Amino acid sequence: MTPPDDPALVRVLASDGTFAPTPEAERFLPLIEALTDADLETFYRDMVTVRAFDRQATNLQRQGQLALWPPSFGQEAAQVGSVRATRPQDHIFPSYREHVVATTRGVDPIDILRVMRGLTHGGWDPTDPKNGNTHIYTLVLGSQTLHATGYGMGLVFDGRCGTGDPERDTAVIVYYGDGASSQGDVHEAMVFANTYQTPEVFFLQNNQWAISVPVATQSRAPLHQRAAGYGMPSTLVDGNDVLASYAVSKLALDEARAGEGPRAIEAETYRMGAHTTSDDPTKYRTSDEEQSWARRDPVARMRAYLEGRGASAAFFEGVDAEAAAYADDVRVRTNELGGLEASTMFAHVYSDPHPLMAEQQRWLADYEASFEGGAA
């Protein structure tokens, strides 16, 4: 649980925000140098905004507005860096903690909360352009990696990658955790991805824990080493360094889009909060460990870097105010959320008409009507 010191690690910003690239980071520096000040500010703003949202959601759960909340707290840099490296045409397959990814791609945070409130299993429509090709959360760990790979196969078969046209070539990026990495589906996804040379990035957020189980239980070897066995290049990145996370994702996505096949990234990060609002991390981890990772806080690190580059106090205040407003808006709109029609239960089980659905929906309507009439 000490900070990663694997020689393969790509890191650009030290914990204190100083620009101190590791040797492995050298080849990524041009990508970082190409970033404008506005880009850097956007990265920071993304992280701060979604952290405020995340804190708000935790509070909403405590207030009984949500059934559950799985915080993204601590993983903002891994998520912002990778998602800001995507292009609009790319497809995003999250697991279930990718709030930063989803909202950055355009998903309304309320739609995530609707899932956690028990109003929907999906939340948003991935085919609606406003959601930035963000597929819905998947709760059965690892299963989304196969969906992403299948989507990537479709891109290959339809000639939607490797044409050399950056506006058209499309990649997929799939998110999964250190715990999920043990699932057979993740293996099979890597097998298929390499066989069909999908334009795909496997983005592993190793946040050190799968609920109460440390990553050491999943693997004694660093997880990024698995990719080589499939013939797939992989990169280990400091996931709490938004610049490094951006750069390694950008390169991997560009290569994937260009038709060079799938890529893997392991982002070393830390779940700074509880697994979910139902969880009590004090049962299984030490506050020493938590504190050591608090010192690597991705938001503080980027802030220090921007300060070092001369960002103004007004900028930070502005971002904080924006974030607070964003979180407030979420609270207001959560409180306004309505209920659910019982009939929705039957509406989309099938796409084509289905006699059992019609029958049961009719039965339920009649049954409910019988109460309204004062019967039973």
Add this chain to the structure above:
Amino acid sequence: MTPPDDPALVRVLASDGTFAPTPEAERFLPLIEALTDADLETFYRDMVTVRAFDRQATNLQRQGQLALWPPSFGQEAAQVGSVRATRPQDHIFPSYREHVVATTRGVDPIDILRVMRGLTHGGWDPTDPKNGNTHIYTLVLGSQTLHATGYGMGLVFDGRCGTGDPERDTAVIVYYGDGASSQGDVHEAMVFANTYQTPEVFFLQNNQWAISVPVATQSRAPLHQRAAGYGMPSTLVDGNDVLASYAVSKLALDEARAGEGPRAIEAETYRMGAHTTSDDPTKYRTSDEEQSWARRDPVARMRAYLEGRGASAAFFEGVDAEAAAYADDVRVRTNELGGLEASTMFAHVYSDPHPLMAEQQRWLADYEASFEGGAA
């Protein structure tokens, strides 16, 4: 499909039987030098005998005596080498083509044929000492790798490995194919094996084909490279070289037994026959390919080596005669196999009494009796 020339390859005998160790084979030579002439002759006898049995079984299937036969033809060196490296206390988890392994450990070949004749799903009792701790065949590809790993976990928990006592320390070896390597269960088995440091050897027979699908479809990278991702040492061996196969297995099993954790071996070999007697390989592979592998025949190679060491014609004649007698005996005993009592269907579905079994068995007995009485 050209012969393996991976620099990692361990090979001792060239295709023509000359002793020509590859650089990687150097460290295994002491294990080979320790073999006696009798050992070498045993290896050869094993291979010839089971090849004769295998041919006999193919014939028996053609004569309608078996429903199906999956030949081991061509894979004798991989199987003999690895199984002769086991110790009596070791546990063996075959897939379904390990006829050489099973019979060498003591399984009666008739028991394998009983499975393929439709008389039993199991065939033999792995808890009967005469079967050398050989577990039964598993047809759902890859699932046996988890059973082997669980068994290995039991050995660890019971302190039955790593004590330093070679008579007592126990290992497991599990066999699987290049096709099966794509299954999620194989991945999960490697995850668990490495987490619990099981005394286990994952023995992959890469016979180049999964029915009609070439190994290139399963992986673009050599399969032995997967192990490293789990932190597990692995060895690539020429599986048609019985000496090399023996030596790499011996070392891996010794290390596993000694408590050093799991090991992986990929044996490059070739399925010289059809997938099963239902298969027609001419549909999917060239006779050029088959011929190039015929030149690497494991039995011919070992014979040439023994001839080079001065084995007598009488020895080879003796082995051939023994093998023919063995195969004859199998034919005779196959023809003598009886039928099956219907009641056996209910006998072992559960270990403890079960009302539905009792009821249905009784019903069936009454029903069958009703015909005997001339009724219905």
Add this chain to the structure above:
Amino acid sequence: MSVSTSPATGSETAAETGAGTAAAAAAPAAVVAMPFAKALNAGLRAAMAADDHVLMMGEDIGKLGGVFRVTEGLQAEFGDRRVLDTPLAESGIVGTAIGLAMAGFRPVVEIQFDGFVFPAFDQITTQLAKLTNRLEGAASFPVVIRIPYGGHIGAIEHHQESPETYFAHTPGLRVVSPSTPNDAYWMIQDAIASNDPVIFLEPKAKYWLKGEVDTAERSLPLHASRIVRRGTDVTLVGHGAMVSTLLQAAALAESEGTSCEVVDLRSLSPIDYGPILDSVRRTGRMVYAQEAPGNVSVGSEVAATVMERAFFALESPVIRVSGFDVPFPPAKLEGTYLPDADRILEAVDRALAY
């Protein structure tokens, strides 16, 4: 409750050969005799030709044409981007088929044998079956999973099972099983045309059964059941390979003076109860036959529902004839395990004895 959508053919041979009298009467028929497996092949070919996003995935379906040769020639005709010999991993096959459906494809997956569908069970039940619902209808998942199923071929373990219960119980899936070449030809095309996931169960015992296929017009919708023999005393119901066993039993019963009506279920989810209830209301007795273990099975559902809906019409309870509640036994015992005409007649006798 729907009413029978099809005229009965009135003869068991017509059902066996698959000549739909309705279609034959309605349109100039293009009737060709072919085996069941070839009819499937022709149906798949037609679907692939009609829509270039129909794609086949599975183990050994390319050069080899599948272990039962159902996809024979399709890779040669449509290329290896449309007929994929995948890596050997069933969860991977179904999981990537889901992703391909998201990308606009209509994947048709072949599972090599009934017993090998279980590694894909999670992707089928928690993902494929539920994704349309999870997405509130934003996307459809037109994935067909073809599974050769059932016994009668004397094969080793895992090669003779009838897993339909697992799928029929799962909301979001459709489950069908043709019993004749004509149905094979049309139902596979209708399954591919369906916007929902369809578990397509192919009674492997019938792959070599020859019958007439009317390539001009389908006789029935995908989810309709069909009366394949008229009778007055007892209604016999089943699906897949059991249909011919039921017809055999009906023929034997006739020689003993009992008139049996036979219904081919065709669709196991949803079940078209119309023709069955209609029949049972006339006969007052019903026997259900299936190869699967009987405990908690499709037969349990049909029996419970028919007894519920035709309670007063029944002279006897619905009698179920099923595989025993044991794993499919070694092949030498399949004759005992599988319901045959005699066991069906024994049940008919029991029904008549009430």
Add this chain to the structure above:
Amino acid sequence: MSVSTSPATGSETAAETGAGTAAAAAAPAAVVAMPFAKALNAGLRAAMAADDHVLMMGEDIGKLGGVFRVTEGLQAEFGDRRVLDTPLAESGIVGTAIGLAMAGFRPVVEIQFDGFVFPAFDQITTQLAKLTNRLEGAASFPVVIRIPYGGHIGAIEHHQESPETYFAHTPGLRVVSPSTPNDAYWMIQDAIASNDPVIFLEPKAKYWLKGEVDTAERSLPLHASRIVRRGTDVTLVGHGAMVSTLLQAAALAESEGTSCEVVDLRSLSPIDYGPILDSVRRTGRMVYAQEAPGNVSVGSEVAATVMERAFFALESPVIRVSGFDVPFPPAKLEGTYLPDADRILEAVDRALAY
């Protein structure tokens, strides 16, 4: 056909608290009040203390004590070689449990939630359920798979399902579900003592239910059903969390003048039909309630079998009240989806109207 092995308690609160009157009468009772989850914990502890080859496996069952704290304290007491926080892979957990059973262990597996059992489905159905049979009895597979199941807790997707049908249909498995702390305490020990694989379904809605546990003596064998309330007009049957709903319905019915008998199934495979048939022969009517989707379900089996075996005793068909045939809906709709006392009473009315 067995006959009821238990005296009815004659009161719904006794059933709720789990005080077995039979046991109480027979032996000096050591009765302790505790919540259902604690009763399971105590049962697990007793089994581990009695046999050092009983071993727990699962996700987060060690330090955390399981997400429902059912294994709380066991790792501290028995060590991390007997209470394993495994890698996160359900097929791996069940598959290695099988290997451990081969090595002489009696593994007790925890699946974190109902919806996450499916990745292990292949190992459960093609391996665990069949290995004893495959080995012709040469080895037993005493593996218990504990699954918190069912709704009522307002949780997100995959956390509220009732997958019993998949297991009850599978030969080689036993499937049980306690509904009271006393049953939880004893049934988990009996399941571990069983030489067969047992799917142990824990109605998670009841984890916090307090009741009396008689730690001195079990009241019933593992596979017995139990009449938990006497009545004369309609027999209500169910399992798990539904039992208390049935008792609630029975109480309401009583106030309207209808006397309901309530049977707790306890074992879903095998089913102990004795007490049910006995009851139905007296009442002539039956309602079956379950949370699972009704189509092809345990309820279908019970309905079909009861109608078959008590055909002439029935005044009305068996009426089933089930979850709808849809995926378990978002939590805000669980109140509509899950059968409640009103829906059971509606079914009682329908039964009485025949």
